[in-house]
Structure formats: C-alpha cells, structure tokens
Amino acid sequence: MKRTVVPMGPQHPVLPEPLVLDLVLEDEKVVDAIPTIGYVHRGLEALVERVEYTEFGYVVERICGICSFMHGMGYAVAMEKIMAVEVPERASWLRLIWAEMSRIHSHLLWLGLGADAFGFENLFMHCWRTREAVLDIFEKTTGGRIIFSVNKIGGVRRDMADTELAAIVDTLQQLGAGFAETARIFETDPSIRHRLAGVGVLSREDAHAVDAVGPMARASGIRLDTRLTGTHLYDRLEFEPVLETAGDCLARVVVRVREIGQSIDLIRQAVERMPKAEGAPIEVKVRGLPTGETFERLEQPRGEVIYYIKANGTKYLERFRARTPTFANIPAMIRLVKGCDLADVPNIIMTIDPCISCTER
Amino acid sequence: MANPFSLPMVGRSLRNLVSRPATRRYPGEARPHFAGTRGTIEFDVDTCVFCGLCVRRCPTVALACSREDRSFAIEQLRCIACGVCVDLCNKDSLHMSMETPRVQIHAGAAPGDPRPGHQEWHQAQPAAGGPPGPGDPAGGVAAAAT
Numbered sequence: 001m002k003r004t005v006v007p008m009g010p011q012h013p014v015l016p017e018p019l020v021l022d023l024v025l026e027d028e029k030v031v032d033a034i035p036t037i038g039y040v041h042r043g044l045e046a047l048v049e050r051v052e053y054t055e056f057g058y059v060v061e062r063i064c065g066i067c068s069f070m071h072g073m074g075y076a077v078a079m080e081k082i083m084a085v086e087v088p089e090r091a092s093w094l095r096l097i098w099a100e101m102s103r104i105h106s107h108l109l110w111l112g113l114g115a116d117a118f119g120f121e122n123l124f125m126h127c128w129r130t131r132e133a134v135l136d137i138f139e140k141t142t143g144g145r146i147i148f149s150v151n152k153i154g155g156v157r158r159d160m161a162d163t164e165l166a167a168i169v170d171t172l173q174q175l176g177a178g179f180a181e182t183a184r185i186f187e188t189d190p191s192i193r194h195r196l197a198g199v200g201v202l203s204r205e206d207a208h209a210v211d212a213v214g215p216m217a218r219a220s221g222i223r224l225d226t227r228l229t230g231t232h233l234y235d236r237l238e239f240e241p242v243l244e245t246a247g248d249c250l251a252r253v254v255v256r257v258r259e260i261g262q263s264i265d266l267i268r269q270a271v272e273r274m275p276k277a278e279g280a281p282i283e284v285k286v287r288g289l290p291t292g293e294t295f296e297r298l299e300q301p302r303g304e305v306i307y308y309i310k311a312n313g314t315k316y317l318e319r320f321r322a323r324t325p326t327f328a329n330i331p332a333m334i335r336l337v338k339g340c341d342l343a344d345v346p347n348i349i350m351t352i353d354p355c356i357s358c359t360e361r
Numbered sequence: 362m363a364n365p366f367s368l369p370m371v372g373r374s375l376r377n378l379v380s381r382p383a384t385r386r387y388p389g390e391a392r393p394h395f396a397g398t399r400g401t402i403e404f405d406v407d408t409c410v411f412c413g414l415c416v417r418r419c420p421t422v423a424l425a426c427s428r429e430d431r432s433f434a435i436e437q438l439r440c441i442a443c444g445v446c447v448d449l450c451n452k453d454s455l456h457m458s459m460e461t462p463r464v465q466i467h468a469g470a471a472p473g474d475p476r477p478g479h480q481e482w483h484q485a486q487p488a489a490g491g492p493p494g495p496g497d498p499a500g501g502v503a504a505a506a507t
Contacts, residue, residue, distance in 0.1 A: 055420035058443050122374060129383045136395070143399035143457075149443040157448070158397075185369045 001026045010039045014117045014346035017356035033337040041360040048320040064358040065146050069102045070300045072151035074307045078296035079153045088281045091155035092233050093274035100263040105134040106301035107256040110353045117350040118195045155283025162278045165271045176264045183257045196250035200336040200348040210331040214303020215255040220247035226299035237269045252351040302353045324358040394459040399442045401458045406482040409454040415446035431484040438478035
C-alpha cells in the first residue's frame with residue numbers, strides 16, 4: 001500500500017509545546033513515527049559554567065514552568081549532598097508539601113490539556129479553575145505562582161505558620177471534594193471512554209522494555225515511583241503508588257486523577273506529622289566551595305527525574321545534567337503511536353504528558 | 362444513544378448556567394495580591410550605603426551601584442524578582458513591592474529610550490547640594506552617614 005508521510009508539529013493545535021512527529025501512514029493507520037526535538041533548546045545546562053553555583057538554582061527553576069519547584073528542589077538537594085549539608089527538618093517537610101502541591105497543579109493542568117485534546121473544552125475549563133486555587137496557595141506561601149524561588153542550598157527561604165499549614169490542608173481537602181465530581185466525569189463519561197478506552201495500550205512488558213516512568217508506567221501496572229525509596233521524608237508517610245493495569249489512555253488519565261487525591265492526603269499527613277516548630281530554623285549557612293559529583297532522583301509529576309552534578313572546587317560547577325521524565329517516555333510514545341489510527345495520535349501524545357521545555361532545557 | 366441527562370457533565374453544566382463566572386473582567390477588575398507576593402523591586406536611596414552586596418549576589422546582574430558616584434541602578438527587564446537582594450540588604454533599602462507595572466518596558470524611560478526598564482538613583486553629596494539626579498523624584502537627598 002502507498003505510504004504517506006504527514007508531519008505533525010511543531011505547531012499543532014493539540015501540542016502545548018513544539019514537538020515534531022513525522023507520521024508514516026498507510027491509509028489511516030500509522031506504521032511509523034519519527035520524532036524530532038530541539039525547537040526550544042535554550043542551553044540552560046551550559047550556563048552552569050558561567051553562573052555561580054549559589055545562583056544557578058534560579059536558572060534550574062526556569063527549565064520548566066510546571067515542575068519549577070521540583071527542579072529547584074532537585075538542584076538544592078543534590079548540592080546539599082555534595083557539600084555534606086544537613087538541612088533542617090522543617091525545611092525538608094516544607095519542600096515535601098510544596099512538591100506535592102506541584103504535583104496537584106501539574107496534574108490539573110494536564111487533565112485540562114488532555115480534555116482539550118479529546119475535545120471536551122468544558123472539562124478543560126473546570127480543571128484549570130480548580131488549579132487556580134493551588135496557584136493561590138503557592139502565591140501566598142512562596143510569593144510566586146509559577147516560579148517560586150523558594151529553594152536554596154541549605155534549606156528554604158520562606159516558612160509557613162502552623163495555622164497557615166492547617167488552612168492549606170483545609171483548602172486542599174475542599175478542593176479535593178469539589179474535584180471529586182470532575183474526577184467522576186473523567187472516569188465515567190461515555191464520550192471520554194469512547195475516545196480513550198482501549199486506545200494506545202502499553203502493556204506491562206512493553207512499559208518495562210521501553211523504560212517508561214511515572215504515571216505512564218503506573219498506568220501499565222508497574223509499581224515504579226521514586227517516592228517509594230523513602231527519601232525526602234516520604235518514609236515517614238503512608239504511601240502506596242496509584243496503579244492501573246489497562247495501560248491505555250484512559251488508565252493514564254485515571255492514574256493522574258487519583259494521584260491528585262493522593263497528593264492532598266500526603267500533604268495532610270505531612271502537616272500532621274511534621275513537628276509543630278513554627279519559627280524553627282529553615283536553612284543552614286553553607287560555606288565553602290563544592291567538590292565532587294552526585295546523582296539525585298526525584299519523582300516529578302511526569303515521572304522520575306535524575307540530576308547529575310559535578311563540582312570542581314570552584315564557584316562554577318563543571319557539569320549539570322537533568323534526565324527528565326518526558327525524555328524517558330518518548331520511546332513509549334513512539335511504540336504506542338505505531339499501529340494506531342491517525343485520529344488517536346493527539347490523545348496518545350498528550351497522555352504521556354509531554355514537557356518539551358524540560359526535555360530540551 | 363445515551364440519555365443526555367444521565368451524562369455526568371450535564372448536571373455541572375446546568376449549574377454553571379446560574380453560577381457566577383470564575384473569571385474577572387481584567388483589567389477593570391484585578392485580583393488583589395496576597396501578602397508576600399513578589400512583584401517589583403523598589404529602592405530607597407535615602408538609606409543605601411552603597412555596600413554593593415546586593416549587586417554581587419544578584420543572579421541576573423540586574424543591579425549596579427557605585428560608591429564613588431553614590432549611584433544605584435536597576436534594570437527592571439533583567440530582574441527576576443527572586444528577592445535575594447531584599448533578603449541581603451542590611452539597611453532595608455530594597456523592598457519587594459507587590460505591584461507589577463503593566464507597561465514595564467518604559468518604566469522611568471521615555472518611549473524610544475535606548476535603555477527601557479532602566480531606573481537610576483543618585484544620592485546627593487552632603488556638601489555639594491547639586492542638582493537632583495535623573496530618576497530621583499525626591500530631587501536628591503543628603504548622603505547617609507557611613
């Protein structure tokens with residue numbers, strides 16, 4: 001049969017960021033897909049050679065506007081490991097709370113974009129309206145809605161009052177209760193099921209084979225979550241990752257929907273279990289210059305991110321590298337796209353939650 | 362075909378018909394900022410001792426100061442409002458305003474100015490009593506004792 005190549009992207013109504021897929025079609029079936037990235041490469045990693053290590057945290061945050069807190073946290077934690085700095089416990093708890101809030105707002109943003117991708121614009125608006133409440137909490141507690149600038153090597157720059165923490169938990173629980181109706185729509189609406197169920201199925205074996213991470217892997221039944229390692233105080237919380245077994249687009253949506261409720265519960269647990277020590281130190285003074293290298297892993301909303309830092313005893317780092325979850329999930333996306341209908345390609349691309357800014361840095 | 366009234370979104374949509382909008386008529390109705398919001402850096406030339414600590418630590422090199430000229434400058438278009446300078450300043454000369462001016466590119470500069478977003482202050486010498494520096498709306502002040 002005659003083959004046709006349809007370029008999809010870098011500008012496409014469904015793509016929030018520039019990604020090119022050259023789709024090789026036989027009639028309406030996709031038989032091959034060739035990805036091209038590199039449209040938003042900004043050279044942020046190379047900046048590490050010209051920006052002092054104390055200031056590079058502000059650059060790292062700008063890798064991505066959605067995971068900005070997690071990037072700042074990952075850099076700070078990795079540098080603290082290199083410099084053997086023990087961070088005050090309260091700072092670690094605050095980081096955990098902000099990190100889970102990042103997950104909530106990232107998933108809400110994605111659910112909106114996903115709804116928009118399968119043509120449910122009303123639902124898109126509901127998700128983004130819910131997300132505004134989370135951004136309000138960020139603005140109250142960090143001073144920023146997207147870029148927070150609250151992490152620093154040695155701790156965090158802002159504290160939260162215990163009453164404020166309790167109020168945040170109340171607000172998030174109300175948000176969760178209000179979101180339950182939206183969640184029910186995602187899980188039960190027949191038009192959504194018709195569009196997503198059975199589409200883009202990634203089996204458990206395939207997910208293993210292509211090293212899928214994050215909700216992509218968990219939707220295929222793989223119990224893979226960096227939070228299970230217990231680092232960053234997650235060992236003090238009761239945590240079990242959300243798993244689905246279907247591995248299709250709907251399962252990936254459902255995993256993210258349920259992770260919102262789970263993150264709200266993790267924040268509630270954190271507020272309950274963190275010492276009531278308002279006014280306790282939230283940072284330690286960091287002196288000297290870093291020497292050595294380290295890896296650091298975090299569970300971002302899209303999956304596992306890995307940071308590599310090499311320091312050479314000067315105020316400029318020798319190397320900074322981030323392996324982002326979207327990069328890890330692109331092979332899975334390509335595997336899913338092959339064999340699907342052309343009309344399903346946008347949904348499959350969206351359900352990996354692609355963040356091209358993170359991937360290209 | 363499914364009964365439309367059994368669809369889970371229908372009830373929500375009907376409620377939306379009578380509920381208040383979630384959006385505002387911006388800019389007529391602007392959302393108030395929360396306490397602690399990081400907006401724009403403000404500078405108080407009266408209290409600055411031109412130590413240069415903020416200049417050295419600014420991640421984007423948005424600040425400049427000269428102890429000899431007793432001048433201070435902010436490039437608002439470079440500033441990322443991280444607040445590092447505000448935290449560092451021992452004299453409380455730098456403050457974080459919650460306001461974010463909408464037309465930032467012409468702050469303190471005439472249209473067509475080659476340095477949009479550039480703000481500059483000059484602290485008058487105690488004995489000189491010279492003319493006020495550009496961008497100093499107070500018309501120059503006596504230098505603080507250092």
